[in-house]
Amino acid sequence: MAASRSKRRHKVRRRTDMSLLGGIRPPIAVLSVLLLALAGITALTLGRAGQEAVPKAVKLSQQHFAEDGAIALRASIDESVTDLNRTAELFSAGEPVPADAVLDKIGSVYQKWMGTAVVEISSGKLLAARGENLPLTAIDRGKLADKDGLAPRMVRLENGETRLLSFSLLTWKGQPQQLLVASSSLRFPGISLGKFRSIAVVGQDGHVLSTDGIPEPEQVLTDLQRDEVKQSNKQLKSFAESAAKKARTHPLMSKEPGSGGFLGVSGHLTGERYLGERAVAGYAGLAGPEAGEPTVATRLGLTVVAMVPVAEDPTATSSSAFGLLAAAALLVIGGVTIFLLLRTVQRPLIRLFLEGRRLSRGDLDRPVSVPKSGEAARIGAALERLRRQLLGAPAEPATGPARRRRFGSRTLIAVCAVLLLAWSAPLMLLLNRAGDTVVVPQQMVNDQRERTDTLTDRVRRALNEGHADLTSVASLMGDRTEPSDMAKVLESTLNQHTRYQSLYVLDAKGKIVAKAGDDARSPSGKGPSDKPIRVLDEGGKEPVILGTAEVPGREGAAVVGEFRIDFLNSLLKRPGLGEVRVVDDKRKVIGANTGYREFEGLPSGRLDALAEGTGQKVGLSPRPSGVLYRDGDDIQIAAAAPFVGGGAAGSLGWSVLSWQPASGLAIPEYTYQNRTVLAGMLGITAAAACLGWLHIVVIRPLRHLADQAEALADGDRKTVLYPRHHDEVGAVTRSLELIRQQLPTGTQRKRDGVTAGLAGRN
Numbered sequence: 115m116a117a118s119r120s121k122r123r124h125k126v127r128r129r130t131d132m133s134l135l136g137g138i139r140p141p142i143a144v145l146s147v148l149l150l151a152l153a154g155i156t157a158l159t160l161g162r163a164g165q166e167a168v169p170k171a172v173k174l175s176q177q178h179f180a181e182d183g184a185i186a187l188r189a190s191i192d193e194s195v196t197d198l199n200r201t202a203e204l205f206s207a208g209e210p211v212p213a214d215a216v217l218d219k220i221g222s223v224y225q226k227w228m229g230t231a232v233v234e235i236s237s238g239k240l241l242a243a244r245g246e247n248l249p250l251t252a253i254d255r256g257k258l259a260d261k262d263g264l265a266p267r268m269v270r271l272e273n274g275e276t277r278l279l280s281f282s283l284l285t286w287k288g289q290p291q292q293l294l295v296a297s298s299s300l301r302f303p304g305i306s307l308g309k310f311r312s313i314a315v316v317g318q319d320g321h322v323l324s325t326d327g328i329p330e331p332e333q334v335l336t337d338l339q340r341d342e343v344k345q346s347n348k349q350l351k352s353f354a355e356s357a358a359k360k361a362r363t364h365p366l367m368s369k370e371p372g373s374g375g376f377l378g379v380s381g382h383l384t385g386e387r388y389l390g391e392r393a394v395a396g397y398a399g400l401a402g403p404e405a406g407e408p409t410v411a412t413r414l415g416l417t418v419v420a421m422v423p424v425a426e427d428p429t430a431t432s433s434s435a436f437g438l439l440a441a442a443a444l445l446v447i448g449g450v451t452i453f454l455l456l457r458t459v460q461r462p463l464i465r466l467f468l469e470g471r472r473l474s475r476g477d478l479d480r481p482v483s484v485p486k487s488g489e490a491a492r493i494g495a496a497l498e499r500l501r502r503q504l505l506g507a508p509a510e511p512a513t514g515p516a517r518r519r520r521f522g523s524r525t526l527i528a529v530c531a532v533l534l535l536a537w538s539a540p541l542m543l544l545l546n547r548a549g550d551t552v553v554v555p556q557q558m559v560n561d562q563r564e565r566t567d568t569l570t571d572r573v574r575r576a577l578n579e580g581h582a583d584l585t586s587v588a589s590l591m592g593d594r595t596e597p598s599d600m601a602k603v604l605e606s607t608l609n610q611h612t613r614y615q616s617l618y619v620l621d622a623k624g625k626i627v628a629k630a631g632d633d634a635r636s637p638s639g640k641g642p643s644d645k646p647i648r649v650l651d652e653g654g655k656e657p658v659i660l661g662t663a664e665v666p667g668r669e670g671a672a673v674v675g676e677f678r679i680d681f682l683n684s685l686l687k688r689p690g691l692g693e694v695r696v697v698d699d700k701r702k703v704i705g706a707n708t709g710y711r712e713f714e715g716l717p718s719g720r721l722d723a724l725a726e727g728t729g730q731k732v733g734l735s736p737r738p739s740g741v742l743y744r745d746g747d748d749i750q751i752a753a754a755a756p757f758v759g760g761g762a763a764g765s766l767g768w769s770v771l772s773w774q775p776a777s778g779l780a781i782p783e784y785t786y787q788n789r790t791v792l793a794g795m796l797g798i799t800a801a802a803a804c805l806g807w808l809h810i811v812v813i814r815p816l817r818h819l820a821d822q823a824e825a826l827a828d829g830d831r832k833t834v835l836y837p838r839h840h841d842e843v844g845a846v847t848r849s850l851e852l853i854r855q856q857l858p859t860g861t862q863r864k865r866d867g868v869t870a871g872l873a874g875r876n
Contacts, residue, residue, distance in 0.1 A: 137841030138460045138812045142452060145804035149448035152800060153441040156793050160437030160546075160786075167426035168392050170780035173382040175561040176396035176420055178690035181376040182568050183302055183313055183418040184398035189572070190303045191400075191411035193579055194226055194296070195266060195280050197586075200610050202282035202294050204590045204603065210286040213242035216294070223586045227296040228277065232284065235291050248279070248297050258293065266410055268300075268323070276300055276315075276323040278414075300324040300416070304571030304759075306564040306738070311422040314350055316397075318415040320358035322351060342389075346421075349385045349393045353419050356383055357397035361417040365401070375689035377401040378412075391423035403684075424557055440541070440793070447537050451530045455808075458526050462490035463816070467842045469497055470849030474856075478504055488522045489813075489820040493846065496823035500853050509829035509857075523813045527805050534801035541794030548783040550747050554776050562772060563740030563753040565691060570738070570755040570770040573685050573696060577661070577677070578761035580613050581646050584663035584673045591619070593667040600628035604673075615678040622670025635676060636660065642672035646762035649704065657704050657712050661762065679705060692751075692774020699767030701725050716771065721752060725769050728754035742776075749776040815843045822847075826854055 201220060205211055211219075213232035220230060221244055229245030235255050252269045264281045271277060277297045284292040300315045300323050307313060312327030328346050361379045378401025385393030397419045402409045462485035469482050478501050484494035503509055587607055591600055597619075604617040608630045616631030624640045635650065635658050642662050650658040659677040686694040686707040696705040701722055702713040716722045720743060728739045738755035752773035757764055777784050815838050822835055835851040837844030 138463055141804050141808040142455050142460060146452050148800040149444060152796050153444045156444060157437045157441035159789050160440055160793060168394055168424050169555055169782055172424055172555055172557050173394055174780060175558060175690060176394050176422060177380055177382040179561060179565060180396035180398040180418045180420040181380050182565055183305055183420055184400050186302055186305060186572055187418060188400045188411040192409050194298055195410045196610055197224060198280050198296050199282045201586060202284055206285045210289055217242050217244045219589060223582055227298050229297045231295045233293045233295060235293050248295055301326060304568060304575055306567035308560055308564040312346060312350060313420045314354060316354040316358050316417040316419055318358060320355040322354050345388050350421055353383055353385060353395040353421055357417050357419050361399040377405050392426050393421055394424050395419055395421040444537055447533050451533050454526060454530060459523055463842050466490055466493050467845050470846045473497060473501055474849040474852035489816045492820040493823045496827040499827040503857060511828050523816060527809055527813060531801055531805055534797060538794040538797035541790050546787050546790040548787045552749055552776060552781060552783045554742055554749060554781060559740045559742050559751055562751045563738050566753040566770055566772045567738040567755040569688060570757060573770060574757045574759060574763045576685055577647055577763035580675060580677060581661045581762035583607060583611060584661050584675050588663040588665045588673040591665045597628040601630060604628060604630035613677055613681040615676045617675050619671060619673055636674060641670055642674060647766060651713055683707060691772045694772045696768055696770050697725055721771060721773060724752055724754050725771055729756050729769060751776055812843060819843055819847055823850055826850060831857060
C-alpha cells in the first residue's frame, strides 16, 4: 500500500512539474502583448495622418466616377452588338429584303451607330451604306467563318479617331450571304462631366482612344488656356499609361479584401500639382455584370480614366502628438495593470503551488509563507493549519484574520478593468469628435450631383432601348404574320434581353394574340395604350412598367413588354452613392437600390423639396442639383436629377435622387474620429477578453479552492478534491488532495488514542 501511494505521489509530481499551457501566465502574457501592440497602433494611426491635402474621399469619388463610365461603356457596347445581331436574325427569319431597306429600317429604330453598311461576302461588293464611310478594307472576309471571326474589333480612321466595328450575318435561302456592319465611337453615352473633368477610353497598350472634357487647342483663346490644355493632355496620357498597367492585374488582387463593389479592376491615381491644383484620376477596366462572365465589351481590354483637378487644402497639417500621448498613457496604465496582476495574483499563486507541493512531499519543518490578501491568503492560512495537523495538532475551526475575505481577486480584476476602461472610454465617447464643423469638400457635392445625373441618363436610356427593341419587333410583324411566328420572335427577344419579364401582342380589343414569358398584367379587356411607357399600380409588391409599340398593318394591335423591376433596380446599384431612389412626377418611389415599398414617399421633407425644386425648368429644361444639408452633427450630401432628353422615357417626368451621410465618407475629421473610436474599442475588447479569460480560468476556480482548503483545514476529510484544469490552481488542488490522504481521520485518531491508552496501562 505504501508503494502504491508513493507511485501515485510520483505521478502527481511529474504532472505538476510539466510546462503549464493553461493557468495564470497566458492571460497576463496575452494582455501584455495586446496592450503593447495597441500602443504601437495608437501612436502610428492616431496622428493627423488623415489630414491630406487631397482627402481620400475625393480620390475614391473619382474611382467611382470611372467605374460609372466603365459600366456605361460596357453596357452601350454590349447593347449595340446584341441589337445588331437580333435585328439581323429577325430580318433573316423573314422574306429577303433589299440592303437599302435593311439599313433604312435600322436607322429609323436605332440612332446609335455612326455608320452602317451591307456587304456581299463572296464578292466584297458594297450593297448599301448609311452615315460615315466605314473602313471596309480592314475587314478580312476570308476569316469571318473562323472562331470569333464576327467579334467586334477596333479600327483607326484616317483622322486619328477610333471606331468599333460590329458584324452580323444576313442569310436568306437561295441568295448570297451578306455582312451587316455597324460602326460606333468609343465615347460615353450620357456621362455628366460637370466642369473641369475629363474622361478617356484607354487601350491595352495605354494609348488614349477617345477623350471628352478637354478642349482642342484651337478652341481656347488665351495662352494660359492653351498651357492648361497642354498640361491636361500630358497628365491624362501619364494616367492612361499607369491605368493600363494596373488594369492587367486580377480583380481580386487589385482591391482590399472584402471591399466588394465594382467587379472589375479599379483604383485612383494622384498626379502633378499645377497652378495650386492637384490632378486626381480614377480608373476602371470594363467588367461584366456578373463575376467571371466576360462579355463582348470586356474582351476588348478597354480601361476608363476620369481625371479632375482638385484644389489642395493649404491648412492641412499632420501631427502625431495626440497619438503619442495616448500611446504613452496606455503604456503607463497597462504597466500598472500588469504589475498588479503579477504582484497580487500570479506570484502568490505560484508561491502556493510551491508550498503545497512541499507539504505533499512531507517537508513540514518550515512554516507556510502565507500571502497578504485575497483567496491566496485564505489558502495559505489553510495550508499552514494543515501543516500543523500533519505534525499532530488537532483540527479546529480558524478564527480571526484567517477568515478575512475582503479585497479578493475579483476586486483586483475589477480594478484592472476600471484602469483600462479609463483609457478606452474617453477615446470611444469623448475625444476627437468630428462635430458640426466638418469641412466637406465641394468636389464631393459636385460628384454626387454629376454621378446622379449620369445614373438618371442611364435609366432613361435603358427604358428607351427597351422601347426601341419593342418597336423593332413590332416593325417585323405584318398583317399576315401568324401567332406562332409572333411567339417565336417574342421568345427570341425575351431570351436575348433580361430587361423583360414578359412580352405579348395585344389586338385592338385587348386580347392576347401571342406571348412569351410570365402572364400578362395589362388591364384585361382594354386595348393597347397610346403611351410608349407607363406605370401601373396594381396594389401588389412592385410597380408594373409597361412599354408599348404599335404593330404596322394591324390596326390597333401593339407589342407590349413588361419590364422587370429588378432590372431597373440593378441599374441603381452604385458604390459610393448611398441611398438611391427613382421617383415619378408625383415624387412616389418606383425603384431603389435598397428595400422599399411601391409608391411610398421619400423619407424626409427636405428630400421631397429637393426633388420638387429640381423638377422645375431652369432655362430650356430642368437641371440636376446637389446640396449639403447640415442639422447639427447630422451632415448629409444629396443630389437629384430629372429625366432630360428625348425618347419614349423622356415624357415620364421621373427623377433620380441619391443621398448619403457625410460620416460615411473618408473625410479627415471622420477618419480621425473613427480611428480614435476603433482604438478605444480595441482597448475594451482586449481588457474584456483577457480579464474575462483570467476570471474564468483562474479566479473562479481559485475562490472555490479557497473554500475547499478551509473546509479541509476545519476537519472535512471526506470531500475528495478534484482539479478542474492542469494549471497552477489544479496543481494546488492536487497537493491538497494528497495532504487530505495523509491526514488521519476521526476513526484513526480514536484507534490511535485507544492504542496509546492500553500501552500506558500495560
